[in-house]
Amino acid sequence: MNREGFLETIRKQYVEDIHEAYQASLHEGGGKVDYVHLSSLLSKMMRRASMDGLRQPDFEELVYSTLPLSTGQLQLSMPTQAQIAQKKAA
Numbered sequence: 082m083n084r085e086g087f088l089e090t091i092r093k094q095y096v097e098d099i100h101e102a103y104q105a106s107l108h109e110g111g112g113k114v115d116y117v118h119l120s121s122l123l124s125k126m127m128r129r130a131s132m133d134g135l136r137q138p139d140f141e142e143l144v145y146s147t148l149p150l151s152t153g154q155l156q157l158s159m160p161t162q163a164q165i166a167q168k169k170a171a
Contacts (some may be wrong), residue, residue, distance in 0.1 A: 095126065103119060105119075123144055127140045
């Protein structure tokens with residue numbers, strides 16, 4: 082498989098993962114989105130995507146084109162090692 086085919090396969094997998102993160106962030110019967118939880122899940126996913134060879138802008142485009150919501154409240158960022166350690170300790 083060439084690099085472009087590999088990246089397309091990864092994109093498809095991350096679209097599925099993004100949908101799962103969205104579903105996991107819905108509350109009150111699907112009427113409300115927990116943006117903090119969703120942002121956290123997507124930021125972790127973005128870190129994995131980067132290790133898989135998907136550039137951050139490409140991942141962000143996947144998120145914004147996949148999610149059926151206003152992304153104004155969504156904060157995507159790569160978590161720092163300190164944030165990861167703090168989350169694990171909690």
